[in-house]
Amino acid sequence: MAAPAAPDYQAIIDRAYAKYKDLKEGKNADYIKELAAVDPNIFGIGLVTADGKIYTAGDLNSRVSIQSISKVFTLAKVIEEQGEEAVRQKIGVDATGLRFNSIIAIELQKGKEINPLVNPGAIAAVSMIAGADSAAKWKNILQTHDDFAGEILYVNEPVYISEAGDNLRNQAIAHLLFAYGRMYFDPVQATDIYTRQCAINVNARNLAVMAATLGNGGVNPITKKKVVSPETCAFTLSVMATAGLYDDSGQWLYEVGLPGKSGVGGGIIAVCPGKFGIAVISPPLNVVGNSVKAQKTIYDIVKELKVNPYLVSPKM
Ligand code: GLN
16 A cells, blocks of 8 residues: 655645734743844744655744753753663653742752753753863753754854843752752853853754754754664653643643743744654744744644644544
8 A cells, every 4th residue: 555645744834834924922032131132023934854854934044042942952962871860860850830940949849850941950951961061061062952953053142141141040040959959060150051052043944953853763864863862852752741831831732732842032843753843933922931923833733734642533
C-alpha cells in the first residue's frame, strides 16, 4: 500500500499566516527595556520536519532574543551531561503553578521541587552546565544552541546589556537558591550567563530547526549532527509539556496537546515528536508573558494537521 501523502505543510502555514497577519492584540514585554522597542509587527513562521524539509512564511529576516526558550536547550544539555536524575534531585521537574520569576515558589519549597523552565530552575541549570569557569560554561551553552540550530548564533548585545543592568530580581532568585544550597556555581556569574543566554538572537527558522532537533531524537535534521540523545529529548519534552508556557501551560496542553515553550521575546516553539518542530515569532504578549499571535497560529496549524496525540480515531 502506498504511504499516505505528506500533509501540505506550506499551504497550512500560509493560511495561518494570512489569518493572523493583521491581528493586533497583546503588548511587547517592557520589563526588559530593550524589548519594548522591538517592532511589534514582526511575524514569522517556521516548520521543519524530522526528515529535514523546511517550510516558512512571513518574516524570516528579523531576529528576536530567544529569552526563555533557551531554557529548554540548556536543560537538555544538563540532562545529557549529568543524567536526568541529577536534574530531578538538584532542581526538580514539577510545575510551580506560579509566575516564571516567582520568589514565593522558591520559598514554599525551600528551593526544592522547582522547575528548569522557570527562572529559578533555569538559573540553577546554568549553574550545573559543564565548564570550569564562567567563560567555559558560556561557551558550552552557546555551542549547544548553535548545534540545535545548525547555525552560529549571536547575542543581541543591546538586549543583554539592557537586562543585565536591570536583573536584580533574577539575582535575588539566584542568591536565595544559593542560600538554600540549590545553586551550583557562583550566583552572580550564573545569573549573568543566564541573562546572556536569554539574549541569543534567533529567527523563526532557527527556532523551528531547534524544535525539530528535539522532535527528531536529538539529531539536527538539517546538519545531521547528533546533539543530544533520544532519552534526553524525551525528558526535556516532558518538562515542556507541563511547564513550557508558564502558568498557562495547562491551557496550552489542553488546546494543542504538544509540548511547547515560549519566551518574552515573542517566540514560541512546539514539538510534534517524530514528525516536526514548529516556531512562530510575534513580540506582543498576553498577561502571563506568552505571544498572543504565536499561540493562535500554532494552535490553528496543529489543529489542521490533526497531530494532537490525544486525538485518535476510535477503532470500530
Ligand atoms: N530573560 C527573561 C527573564 O529572566 C526571560 C523570561 C521569559 O522569557 N519568560 O526575565
